[in-house]
Amino acid sequence: MPYYLERNMRTRLRQKYQGPGDHNLSSPKYIIYFWGVLILLVFFPGLSFAGDTKKSVHGNKALLPGGCGSCHKGHGVKGTPMLPAAEKDFCFLCHGSKIKQRAAMKTRKLSQGGVLKDIENDFRKIYHHPIEIQGRHSSKEVLPEQDSSTPRHVSCMDCHNPHRVKKSNITAGVDGARRGVPIKGQFNRHSEADDVEEYEICYKCHSYSANLPADQKNKEEEFNRENLSYHPVEAEGKNRNVPSLIMPLTTSSRIKCSDCHSSDGYNAAKGTHGSVYEHILKKKYVESIRSAENELNYELCYSCHRREYLLRTDGWNHGKHVKMTSCKTCHNSHGSKYNPYLIDFEPTAVFTNSEVKLEFQFVENHITCQLKCHDRDHVLVNSETKVLIPIRTNKK
Ligand code: HEC
Ligand code: HEC
Ligand code: HEC
Ligand code: HEC
Ligand code: HEC
Ligand code: HEC
Ligand code: HEC
Secondary structure (H helix, E strand, O other): OOHHHHHHHHHHHHHHHOOOOOOOOOOHHHHHHHHHHHHHHHHOHHHOOOHHHHHOHHHOOOOOOOHHHHOOOOOOOOOOOOOOOOHHHHOHHHHOOHHHHHHHHHOOOOOOOOOOOOHHHHHOOOEEOOOOOOOOOOOOOOOOOOOOOOOOOOOHHHHOOOOOOOOOOOOOOOOOEEEOOOOOOOEEEOOOOOOOOHHHHHHHHHOOOOOOOOOOOOHHHHHOOOOOEEOOOOOOOOOOOOOOEOOOOOOOOOOOHHHHEOOOOOOOOOOOOEEOEHHHEOOOOOOOOOOOOOOOOOHHHHOOEOHHHHOOOOOEOHHHHHHHOOHHHOEOOOEEOOOOOOEOOOOOOEEOOOOOOOEEEEEOOEEEEEEEEOOEEEOOOOOOOOOOOOOEOOOO
């Protein structure tokens, strides 16, 4: 259904039947209103605010023969808009195990089971978006969170709009948080539904949220286009010379959060759902200061950057360093405000040197690092060549 109508309808439904803070969507009045709307739609498709639902995969009767009734039902479960299961379980009626899919086929809610991927399985993995924390999502909420005491939450509906989802645009019709123009940190709520970029959805909860956990960094700051370097999520990258990139990637490519943060495993469903790797990473990435280099440990990075290239030692000391410590000791996987090459030293591994300096400089194709790492003092000794430890002394 058109975005404004949907929003409008939701607001009216709530204003009419809910007092402030009352989330009982199963109240009799609400049910009457809800079915009133539904019946109107069925008999007068001309009125159709369901037009967009029809364009959605979920509006395809060949797939969901029950139409609206494939999802909405009777009084539904308390606290939901007439859904047959609790928020956290509902989508799995069709996107869960083959057994659940067959049950949905029996009741003619789904036409062909067994073809949908089991997404519930991904959410059972140790690192997952915590959709099991229920009752906090509301279609009325304003994100990023302004109040630090509000508990954090996430639900399928924060990232997918069940009425609008399309195969070609899985996040169609979802609100995003765009960088506000006048005051940094103020977002405009996105009103044009279809063209929200994936990262804008993530920014709703991982940027300026007042309740951002202490161990997380503001992603909008890390990916900010004004930074000296960043992985090209918001815009093309700043470095025009990244020879390690694996085709078809080039320095003009853009990547998505979900290229790195996705369910792991061959043939897993796409999406930032759940993974056996920490931080919901799609592939393995070890972060410890003293970690051994091999193809698997940095599999995530090596899926886009040629390993052989990064291990080179000819005139470029990168290879030597990669053998000693994790990429994370030197690189921020998102972006770096003050340094090129995503250089953002890990504070628990890299310290000031005997000259009380902790600096990374890039001067005329020379790299200088003045710092202390693995008990080695890196100091500037030769002011002419500017370097003691040349990481790369000639442009490739
Ligand atoms: C794929 C399942 C699915 C289908 C099909 C579906 N809905 Fe929904 N509907 C939902 C879910 C899930 C929500 C709750 C959304 C939320 O909480 O953000 C919802 C919410 C609603 C609401 C309440 C709005 C609100 O957010 O409180 C109305 C009204 C509604 N649907 C009407 C319809 C109509 C009419 C149709 C058929 C044209 C339809 N739905 C088809 C899943 C579905
Ligand atoms: C009644 C069964 C049913 C329910 C309930 C249901 N879906 Fe779907 N969903 C489908 C079918 C069928 C498709 C089309 C899959 C295909 O063609 O591969 C689909 C497609 C999708 C897609 C598009 C990606 C794709 O594989 O095509 C997303 C995203 C999605 N559903 C999310 C949800 C979410 C979120 C919910 C819960 C709010 C939900 N679905 C509830 C049946 C359902
Ligand atoms: C509605 C809020 C919400 C949205 C939208 C959201 N997340 Fe999250 N995310 C959470 C919550 C809640 C957690 C659990 C930890 C926490 O509180 O941050 C989490 C955890 C994560 C983690 C693990 C964090 C860690 O410390 O290891 C990653 C990675 C992540 N999200 C990435 C994403 C990406 C990528 C997107 C966009 C595709 C996204 N999130 C969208 C709420 C959200
Ligand atoms: C190139 C791969 C890559 C991309 C793209 C990427 N991430 Fe990450 N992300 C990582 C890695 C690796 C880690 C864990 C190690 C670290 O913190 O460096 C991580 C950690 C995180 C964490 C938990 C720790 C923290 O820093 O807060 C969150 C949350 C997160 N990412 C969200 C996002 C969001 C949101 C996006 C898109 C806007 C995104 N990431 C894009 C690779 C990536
Ligand atoms: C999905 C593909 C993808 C993955 C995974 C990926 N990268 Fe990148 N990376 C890129 C692209 C594309 C660029 C080019 C950006 C540019 O031109 O500025 C890039 C550039 C870089 C740069 C140079 C940036 C600059 O501005 O000079 C570094 C350093 C880097 N990546 C490190 C990493 C590390 C470390 C990992 C693993 C945590 C990683 N990358 C994972 C795609 C990826
Ligand atoms: C934090 C955001 C987030 C949450 C929460 C989330 N998803 Fe997704 N989902 C994504 C992203 C991102 C994609 C991949 C989009 C793409 O590839 O363009 C995706 C993809 C999907 C797909 C398509 C998979 C494929 O391989 O084609 C389905 C189906 C889906 N999600 C269903 C769900 C269901 C059901 C839930 C809740 C149980 C859920 N998602 C929760 C972000 C999320
Ligand atoms: C000791 C610090 C350090 C470690 C550890 C390290 N790097 Fe680097 N990396 C650098 C510096 C400094 C540069 C930029 C200078 C240069 O190109 O000579 C760089 C450049 C890069 C580039 C850009 C190269 C290109 O294609 O032009 C990529 C990609 C990269 N590193 C990825 C990685 C990955 C992946 C790892 C882990 C497997 C890693 N780095 C480990 C310091 C490090």
